[in-house]
Amino acid sequence: MRRMDSFAVVAExxxxxxxxxxxLDGLDLTVPEGTVCGLLGPNGAGKTTAVRVLTTLLRADAGxxxxxxFDVADRPAEVRYxxxxxxxxxxxxxxxxxxxxxxxxxxxxxxxxxxxxRRAGELLDRFGLAGDADKRVKHYSGGMxxxxxxxxxxxxxxxxxxxxxxxxxxxxxxxxxxxxAVRDLAASGSTVLMTTQYLFEADQLAHQIAxxxxxxxxxxxxxxxxxxxxxxxxxxxxxxxAADLAEAARVLAAxxxxxxxxxxxxxxxxxxxxxxxxxxxxxxxxxGERGVAVEDVALRRPTLDEVFLSxxxxxxxxxxxxxxxxxxxxxxRVAA
Amino acid sequence: xTTAIAPVIxxxxxxxxxxxxxxxxxxxxxxxxxxxxxxxxxxxxxxxPIVMVxxxxxxxxxxxxxxxxxxxxxxxxxxxxxxxxxxxxxxxMVIVTNDAARGVTDRxxxxxxxxxxxxxxxxxxxxxxSVLELAVLLLCGLAVGWSWHRGLGNALTALGLLLLLRFAxxxxxxxxxxxxxxxSAAAAWMPLMPLTMLANTFVxxxxxxxxxxxxxxxxxxSATVAACRxxxxxxxxxxxxxxxAHALPLAVAWPVALTLVxxxxxxxxxxxxxR
Numbered sequence: 001m002r003r004m005d006s007f008a009v010v011a012e013x014x015x016x017x018x019x020x021x022x023x024l025d026g027l028d029l030t031v032p033e034g035t036v037c038g039l040l041g042p043n044g045a046g047k048t049t050a051v052r053v054l055t056t057l058l059r060a061d062a063g064x065x066x067x068x069x070f071d072v073a074d075r076p077a078e079v080r081y082x083x084x085x086x087x088x089x090x091x092x093x094x095x096x097x098x099x100x101x102x103x104x105x106x107x108x109x110x111x112x113x114x115x116x117x118r119r120a121g122e123l124l125d126r127f128g129l130a131g132d133a134d135k136r137v138k139h140y141s142g143g144m145x146x147x148x149x150x151x152x153x154x155x156x157x158x159x160x161x162x163x164x165x166x167x168x169x170x171x172x173x174x175x176x177x178x179x180x181a182v183r184d185l186a187a188s189g190s191t192v193l194m195t196t197q198y199l200f201e202a203d204q205l206a207h208q209i210a211x212x213x214x215x216x217x218x219x220x221x222x223x224x225x226x227x228x229x230x231x232x233x234x235x236x237x238x239x240x241x242a243a244d245l246a247e248a249a250r251v252l253a254a255x256x257x258x259x260x261x262x263x264x265x266x267x268x269x270x271x272x273x274x275x276x277x278x279x280x281x282x283x284x285x286x287x288g289e290r291g292v293a294v295e296d297v298a299l300r301r302p303t304l305d306e307v308f309l310s311x312x313x314x315x316x317x318x319x320x321x322x323x324x325x326x327x328x329x330x331x332x333r334v335a336a
Numbered sequence: 337x338t339t340a341i342a343p344v345i346x347x348x349x350x351x352x353x354x355x356x357x358x359x360x361x362x363x364x365x366x367x368x369x370x371x372x373x374x375x376x377x378x379x380x381x382x383x384x385p386i387v388m389v390x391x392x393x394x395x396x397x398x399x400x401x402x403x404x405x406x407x408x409x410x411x412x413x414x415x416x417x418x419x420x421x422x423x424x425x426x427x428x429m430v431i432v433t434n435d436a437a438r439g440v441t442d443r444x445x446x447x448x449x450x451x452x453x454x455x456x457x458x459x460x461x462x463x464x465x466s467v468l469e470l471a472v473l474l475l476c477g478l479a480v481g482w483s484w485h486r487g488l489g490n491a492l493t494a495l496g497l498l499l500l501l502r503f504a505x506x507x508x509x510x511x512x513x514x515x516x517x518x519x520s521a522a523a524a525w526m527p528l529m530p531l532t533m534l535a536n537t538f539v540x541x542x543x544x545x546x547x548x549x550x551x552x553x554x555x556x557x558s559a560t561v562a563a564c565r566x567x568x569x570x571x572x573x574x575x576x577x578x579x580x581a582h583a584l585p586l587a588v589a590w591p592v593a594l595t596l597v598x599x600x601x602x603x604x605x606x607x608x609x610x611r
Contacts, residue, residue, distance in 0.1 A: 055446045059610045080448040081343065087439035095370045107362045108449050110344040110355060119341060136373075152443075157341055 008033045008160045008191035009054060013063035016049055016215075023049040025215035026063070031208065033159075036182070036192040038202030041212035047195035048088070050212065051162050054193070055085045068159045084153030084161045088168065090145040091152070094138040098129050098148050101137060105152045123151040127181055143174025147181050154185065161185060163194040167201060179204055211311050219311055233299055234272045235260075235283060240293035242267050248294075251286045255279045267295070343448070356453040363457025367431070368464060385473040388416060392538060393480050403540035406571025413473075413482040414494070414564035415537030418557050420473055421498050422532045424466050425505040425512075426525060428458065432513025433521040441609070451606060459506050466502045470495065485569030494567035497587045501560045504591035507598035514605045536561050540572055541580075553579040556594065559586035 009031040016024040023046045031037040039047050052058040054067055056076040065072045068082035092101050099120050106116030124133045127147040137145060146166060153161055166182065167175040182205055186192050196202050202209045203223045211219040211226070219226060235256065239248050245264060252260040252271045256279060260271035273279040280299050287294055346352040371377050393409045400408040435441045444454050477483075484491035513521060534551060535541075535558040541549035552558055553575070562583035565573035579586060 052442075055442075057442055057445055057610065077448055080446060081345065083446065085443060085446040087442055089439050091439045091443045093366060093370075095373050096366065100369075104362060104366050108359055108444075108447060110346075110358075110449070111341065112344070115341075155341070156343060 006033055007031060007066070008035075008068060009037070009193055010066040011050070011054065011063065012065070014050070014053055014060045014065055015062040016053060016058060016060050018049065023215055024053065024060070024063075027212070027216055029210055029217055029220070031160075031191060031193055033191055034186075034189055035207040036186045036194065036205050037208045037210060038206030039193060039195040039210050039212055040197070040199060040202045041195075042197065045212045046215035047212055048164055049215070051085075051164050051193070051195060055083055055162050056080060081156065082159045084156065084158040086146075086149045086153040086161070086163045086166060088164045090149035092137045092140075092145050092148050095136060097134050097136050098124060098140070098144075099133040101148060102151055102155065105155050109155050111155070119155060123154060126184070127151045127154075128177070141174060142170050143177040146170065146174070146178045150178070150181050150185070154190075157188075158190065160191045160193065163192060165195055165197065168197070175201075213311070233276045234270050235280060236296075236298045236300055237269045237283070237294065238296040239267050239269075240295045244292045245269070247290060248287060248292050251283055251290065251292070255282045255286070273299075345448070346450075352450065356450040356456060359449050359453025360456030360460055363454060364460035364464070367457065367461035371465065371468075381469060382472055385416070385420065385469070385476045389413075389473070389476045389480055392416070396538075400539070401543070402572045403542040403575075404572060407481070409477075409480050410482055410570045411540075411565070411572040412538065413477040413480075414561050414568060414570055415535075416473060416477070417470060417498050417564060418501070418535075418561040419532040419537050420469050421466060421502040421560070422505065422557050423528065424462065424469070424502050425509040426521075426528065427465060428462050428506050428509025429513040429516065429521045429524060430518065432458070432510050433516055433518040436514065437518050445609065455510065455602070455606075458510065459503070462506050462509075463499065463503065466499065470498060482570070484567075486567060490567040490569070494564040497560050497563055497567075500588070500591045501557070504594035504598075507595055507602050511598050511602040511605055514602065514609070531555070532557060536572070536580075540575075541577075542575060550577070553577045556586075556590035559583050559590050563587035 007030050009029060011027050011029040014024050014027040015022070021044075025046075027046065027050055029037075029039075029050075039050060041047050049058065053060050054065055054072060056072050056079050059073060067079045070078040070082070072079050092098075093104070096104065102120035102123050103116050106119050107113065109116075111119055121130075121133075124130045127150060129144060129147060129151070132140065132144065137148065140148065150161075150163070150166070153163075163182065167178050170178065179201070182192060182194065186205075192205075194205065199209075207222060209219075209221065209223055209226055210217045235252065237248060237252060237260075239245055242264065245262065245267060249260055249262060249269055252269050256271035256273045258271060260269040262269050276299055280297070284294070284297060344351075344355070346355045371381075389412075393412055397408045397412060400411075402408055402411045432441075445451075484494070512524070516524070534548065535555035536552055537557065541552040541558070543549075544552060559579065562573045562575075562580060563586070565571070566583060573580075573583065575581065
């Protein structure tokens with residue numbers, strides 16, 4: 001058995017059915033202490049359910065989960081002293097001022113009146129809200145509300161912070177403010193588990209990205225690992241005559257070492273390649289020798305969105321199934 | 337400069353009880369600040385009883401008879417008190433659904449605070465709110481000629497019965513609030529309003545068609561209102577039916593029964609949020 005105490009979060013085979021949906025279908029995840037983990041996935045992938053199980057809000061049907069070293073099912077009270085949760089909507093109270101909000105949460109965390117007041121002041125400074133501390137929250141911007149909500153989740157300086165889509169609905173400036181707050185939290189030693197729909201966001205903040213789809217983690221690694229695994233260069237080829245597609249596919253497969261994806265309507269083939277220039281040269285030469293007329297050929301880097309879509313089973317523009325079939329392989333490779 | 341953050345972790349039963357009350361007070365205070373800072377809510381609190389007393393006391397009241405005789409406005413006011421207490425269930429329900437929708441309930445549940453404290457805070461805030469509503473309504477009543485005639489003790493007992501009904505309805509409101517969405521909770525006004533009138537609140541059940549009168553006699557609200565009329569010495573209490581003749585014990589029994597049913601149901605529902 002692994003040593004569990006160096007991990008802030010450990011989930012093993014967590015399953016949870018919500019109504020007719022298998023929201024979590026064997027979720028495995030480990031987050032080392034002091035790192036930021038981005039739980040990335042499309043709507044309905046199970047991100048929020050995962051957070052709800054890990055924050056003791058939902059009881060899993062099967063599997064087990066440890067947070068800050070305690071089992072969420074058996075020792076929820078211990079877990080609750082060591083976590084902070086900022087949900088999808090800020091739970092700040094509009095009628096109260098920022099300071100009053102934090103004092104209230106501090107008192108509910110049983111800090112006592114004086115300590116709660118001092119702590120509120122510190123948090124307002126830390127999250128850049130000191131100047132607006134005594135304004136009512138209804139006059140706050142979206143980013144300020146989110147930061148106040150983060151501050152509320154951080155009252156006890158928890159070991160693990162759970163942030164569920166912390167920037168959804170924010171404009172870029174507000175989003176950057178929240179990102180900076182998350183970076184600061186991580187720098188101060190807290191472990192952060194955040195869900196997001198945006199690869200870019202995970203890329204900006206996370207040490208580790210776990211791509212989640214249909215209730216399980218399908219790829220897990222550092223942003224660089226993920227990108228190089230699935231985001232290598234690919235050859236994008238369009239033949240002039242649809243009759244040549246099969247022939248071109250054979251050539252491309254030989255050069256790339258994998259079946260290319262095909263979009264017959266556009267007479268297009270796509271294959272990921274490792275040896276960029278070598279493969280391109282080989283493909284062009286082979287096609288020329290076999291007399292296959294090529295309308296367009298290019299070497300290009302998949303966009304991050306394509307990487308994400310291909311992993312989560314969506315169909316990017318030119319994809320035709322090949323990348324979907326490759327997703328298990330990627331998952332295994334990255335996890336290995 | 338960083339504050340040592342050491343939350344008090346209640347270990348003994350006494351400590352837990354203390355923190356339950358402390359949490360309740362903090363939550364109730366937050367809720368009451370809302371009322372104090374929201375001019376619209378205050379205006380509503382003042383205006384609603386004034387409008388209703390004028391509407392029912394004078395517009396409709398001019399054509400109303402009281403079974404057994406007596407001044408209609410004297411008859412009306414206990415009915416208005418009872419109706420206001422009953423409609424208070426809307427406040428509880430709407431706040432509970434809003435808290436759930438805004439994620440406040442989730443944050444509470446992810447925190448190491450007593451569940452009972454959260455509910456206690458809700459209950460205290462709602463009761464304070466209802467006492468204020470009742471006070472405003474009482475003044476309105478006095479202004480239109482209503483009064484109590486059987487001594488302060490009886491009058492206070494009547495107010496106690498009204499608040500007992502409100503207290504029982506907190507649990508109904510929390511239970512329904514945990515089931516409904518904010519939209520459907522707001523729509524609950526529609527079925528609730530007639531239910532407060534299908535009672536002895538505005539019209540003596542003897543004057544209604546037979547089946548309707550019987551339903552109205554047995555409405556829990558009728559027991560409280562009839563008992564209040566009796567204790568205040570206002571006209572229109574008593575009657576031939578068993579329910580009307582035993583208004584006082586029923587005015588205690590109904591709220592106790594509602595609490596016994598809906599308090600455990602609410603607690604169960606709250607635990608089941610984890611399902």
